[in-house]
Amino acid sequence: MNKLFVTLFTLLASTMLSAQIKSGPMLGYNTMREVLVWVELEESEFAEIIYWKEGSEDSIRLNKEALIENHNTIKFITQLLEPGTTYHYQIRLPNLKYSTKIYRFKTQTNWQFRTDPPTFKMALGSCAYFNESQYDRPGEPYGRNYGIFNQIVAQQPELMLWLGDNFYLRDADLYSKAATFYRYSTDRATPELQTLLSVTHHYAIWDDHDFGPNDADGSYVGKENSLAAFKAYWGNPFYGVSNLPGITSAFEYNDVDFFLLDNRFERNANNRKTGTKQMLGKAQIEWLIDGLKSSDAPFKIVAVGGQVLNTAAVYENYSNFPEERAYLLQRIEEEGIKGVVFVTGDRHKTELSHLNIGNEINIYDLTVSPLTAKYYNTIEEANTLRVEGTHTATNNFAILEFSGSLKERVMKIMIYNSEGKQEWEKTIQRD
Secondary structure, eight states, X not given: OHHXXXXXXXXXXXXXXXXXXXXXXXXXXEOSSOEEEEEEESSSOEEEEEEEETTOOOEEEEEEEOBGGGTTEEEEEEOSOOTTOEEEEEEEOTTOSOOOOOEEEEOOOXXXXXXXXXXXXXXXXXXXXXXXXXXXXXXXXXXXXXXXXXXXXHTXXXXXXXXXXXXXXXXXXXXXXXXXXXXXXXXXXXXXGHHHHHHSEEEEEOOHHHHSSTTOOTTOTTHHHHHHHHHHHOOOSOSOBTTBOSSOEEEEETTEEEEEOOSSTTOOOTTOOSXXXXXXXXXXXXXXXXHHHHOOOSOEEEEESSOSSOOOOOTTOGGGSHHHHHHHHHHHHXXXXXXXXXXXXXXXXXXXXXXXXXXXXXXXXXXOOOSSSOOOOOTTSOOTTBOTTOOBOSSEEEEEXXXXXXXXXXXXXXXXXXXXXXXXXXXXXXX
């Protein structure tokens, strides 16, 4: 009888806890000695994280308050961890003493000067639309195939990079801070997302739909609201660089360097006819060039919301900003920077583009889209740099696997559809 009572009490406590956690926990950035854990509560109150090293009985507690102005989100920073170590943790609320749900994370390995870099996998995706009929446009639902998130989980990536349009602000959400936070909160709480949020580390950039209206640029008067929501709901290491506001960031994972660019905050109107048009702005480009030049990584992953290499000047491709695009590629060539791989979203299709600019410098642009939004077949589009056989028109995601010895690293690209079937794969050798 006592065992039955304990079991029933534990189940009840777990159910109560779940009812008070709206979404998450989600793993954010991950270093050798620090990991961010995010959670959103139903109400503003104190919560705590309790974490301990696998196999140890010693635990550490952190308490934080869920602030109303951040829509009751909390970011716990677990610090002074040990490299290459698995930790277990629980989220607890003050009115509940017990929780059966235990999660885990693992810190990055301190491999330098000791071994070859670890083999690891990461996921990529963009354009995640979650239906809400009362605010959606009339007609066929735009979102579909939510099971794709479980297919990503099945691939067991260590991290996932979201490439923009991670949420879709509706017309009714624009120009209102409360409504912008409502959209982020409502979509983040989608049940099919929760396992993925908890089992891999998440990083993100934005594009027009999670920044503002369709094809939004820096003139959008609600962009500070969008920036506040982005900061509240993602766990990047930092936001904005070189005195530039926005979401620009960077991080290192094992032997690969990542640069997260902001293609919206300083962007000119797409159809502007006068002046020098910019998508990134010179200050952000020079920051990127400095980072790329300083990097010894065999692959330098540069995340941008829209396509960079596609030569067709359509929709919001970078080819619509020819002067700035040429300047960026010229700076990469002048500095002799090898191993640059742009990863992009936006286009509701997937494809790989490749540009050889001489001096053994190869630049790639892997576009991965969409996760759950409607997809389009634009194979007839005049992208002269498309790698044959890579155009994919379906709901899909990418897995990148980095492997090999220090001097012979390779990056394998694998594209999977919403059913988990592989569409194609390509292997890129380090330059």
